[in-house]
Amino acid sequence: MKHKVWSAGSAAMAAALTAGLLAGCAGPGANKGGPAPAAPVPPSMAGEEQSLRHIILLVGDGMGFNTLTAARTYAVGEDGDLTLDTLPESAYVKTYSRDMQVTDTAAAMSAYMTGVKTNNGQLSIGGCGTAAPHTPATLLETARKRGWSAGVVNAASVTDPLTAAGYAHACQAARGDDIAAALVPGGAGYNEQLTGGLDVVLGGGAQHFHKRADGRDLLAELRAQGYTSVADAAALQALRPAAAQRVVGVFGAGKQPTLPQMTASAIDVLAARGAGFLLVVGNGQIGQAQRSSTARRALDETVALDAALKTAIAKMQAIDPGLKRTLIVMTATSDSTLILNGYSIRTGKTTPTQPGVLGLVRKYTNGAYYKDLDDVPYTIIGYGNGTHRVQGSRAGGQVLSDAIVTEAEYRQEATVRMAPGATTNGGTDVYLGAIGARAADFRGTLENTQVHTMIKTAAGW
Secondary structure, three states: OOOOEOOHHHHHHOHHHHHHHHHHHHOOOOOOOOOOOOOOOOOOEOOOOOOOOEEEEEEEOOOOHHHHHHHHHHHHOOOOOOHHHHOOEEEEEEOOOOOOOOOOHHHHHHHHHHOOOOOOOOEOOEOOOOOOOEOOOOHHHHHHHOOOEEEEEEEEEOOOHHHHOOOOOEOOOOOHHHHHHOOOOOOOOOOHHHOOOOOEEEEEOHHHOOOOOOOOOHHHHHHHOOEEEOOOHHHHHHOOOOOOOEEEEEEOOOOOOOHHHHHHHHHHHHHHOOOOEEEEEEEHHHHHHHHOOOHHHHHHHHHHHHHHHHHHHHHHHHHOHHHOOEEEEEEEOOEOOEEEOOOOOOOOOOOOOOOHHHOEOEOOOOOOEOEOOOOOEOEOEEEEEEOOOOOOOHHHOOOOOHHHHOOOOOOOOEEEEOOOOOOOOEOOOEEEEEEEEOHHHOOOEEEHHHHHHHHHHHHOO
16 A cells, blocks of 8 residues: 555544544654864844744754764864764753654654654654544644745755655654655646645655656655755855745755755745744764764764754844844754774864874873783774674674774774664754754753744744
């Protein structure tokens, strides 16, 4: 039976059961960015009387505290600051899903988008397997219904759960073709709760929009609905947004702009429309790198998201000086299983000649390698589970060197060996930072569902 991405029509059929199902769903409680120097940020605007008009939510997939620490050391050294380190407000966020101690991306992002705990593998939906699944409203849907403009940006595919949870409802988050169809106003599978559709969509995933198995060309359908389509970084850079313009760019390999570039363009498009706006910026490439145990790629992508944060703050300061009507929030879906090993000497940032945090653990006294019980050096970064694990004594494995372990595709060793595609996220709390109007509301330890409610409250919804 063909899988369905649920639309407003599906939800309407289930209206009589929605309240009860919601109660059951709630449960208990290719993008490289260089090091981003910290952007100067103003104090939080708690108590600001003017109504909020701009919200930007940036989310890293699998970007736990260990990853943030490693990314900081990688980019600017142990005593440096990324832009996220300078945000004036911060909180811890719990990440468990409705059915799992360790969340996946779909359930985590659904919690942020809907304020409801969902099962792993499902996108902003409850009651899967019943006659009447229900689709709680997402932040993007609410923004559109309130007359705001709305958009998504993702360094991975725009159908990745990191952004798809905001515009689609699906019992299977991996069905990229079905999820992409939710974006096309008037087309089969369109999500009518988007009230006319999103205003900007930028990221990867071209394969889900044209040359599809069903023969549809979703980009052509979007152009027919009045969207401007951009095919590569040059076209996006040349774009000069006009009032009421809508833009879609789903890029193939080698053509995708950087995450900061896409973030800047999305803000330009949304700001030109003249209404309030909500923008969700994600980097799904972080989690993909984590789950393949390629730490260097994970750190590159984390730094790229930090650069997008810096860009967002600078752009919004120009539009709204002092961020008096702007809220910017940065957080993560979940932790990964990345760990920092040993009592390593301080490494400073990674350079072409210095391995930094990607290197082998060295002693403070003489710079010699620390060695394990098998008398073999080991890396500063490892993973709790992954595809690369030496079987038996490490003495019989590859002889490690800083040159080997700093390669872009080097897979760090893991404690638990997993099959490809079977590696997992981590289950610890994640960081949230905020700046601008109502930023001071974000403090303490929060449920991920509370982030949804707090953003709605800040927007006056």
